[in-house]
Amino acid sequence: MSVTDQAIEKIKDMIVSGALLPGARLPNEADLADLLGLSRSSLREAVRALTAMRILVPKQGDGTYVSGLEPHLLLESLAFAADVSQGHTAHQLLQVRRLLEPPATALAAHNVTTDRLLELRAILDRSAGEISIEEFVELDIEFHRLIADAVGNPVLSTLLGILSTHTQRLRIVRGISHAPAREQAHRDHETIWRALATGDAGLASSASAVHVAAVEDWLANGSTTQAPDSDPSAS
Structure with missing residues (x-):
């Protein structure tokens, strides 16, 4: 499993465990990278991938949020x-x-x-x-x-x-x-x-x-x- 895939799985685990709820704002990049034991570049790649999957939603000037996670979306x-x-x-x-x-x-x-x-x-x-x-x-x-x-x-x-x-x-x-x-x-x-x-x-x-x-x-x-x-x- 690539480093980016590992990063994706770690963020998904936070969502599944309830550490990040639907609609929650992700911690800032530096804090989240430290929390997950990831490099900031790997974290960015994971966030981009999860955004493409509509699991995460970026908001201009306000950070990145967990989406509503509605299955149809x-x-x-x-x-x-x-x-x-x-x-x-x-x-x-x-x-x-x-x-x-x-x-x-x-x-x-x-x-x-x-x-x-x-x-x-x-x-x-x-x-x-x-x-x-x-x-x-x-x-x-x-x-x-x-x-x-x-x-x-x-x-x-x-x-x-x-x-x-x-x-x-x-x-x-x-x-x-x-x-x-x-x-x-x-x-x-x-x-x-x-x-x-x-x-x-x-x-x-x-x-x-x-x-x-x-x-x-x-x-x-x-x-x-x-x-x-x-x-x-x-x-």
């Missing part, structure tokens, strides 16, 4: 790794998404409000129009985000957002060559919406599973080997 640091993933790694992320999103959609069927259904309906109507790929992807992201948020669990919402980022979705849409692809994705969304509107959790889960599996199949086999009526164009 800490998980956002994984988004970059998901964003740049391709090939086998991207496929693995979709496998995890397939495990999480169908039951989440089923839960949403029990919790979704009339206002949320109207928001989803408006997104579907807009996505059926003559819009650019970028606009379609933005609407697709919003559609799935609203469904995940209906569950009322910000950790779940963040995880699902990480598992299929804007870059991934845009890459998928641009990579598919068949014209009916976007229409098929829109039909999948319509099926999911109808299941939510009727409170049918089983259908909501099944429709979501089919939708994600279509994207997963495209990544596994490539867009040129798919039949036109089975290509996904978004996630």
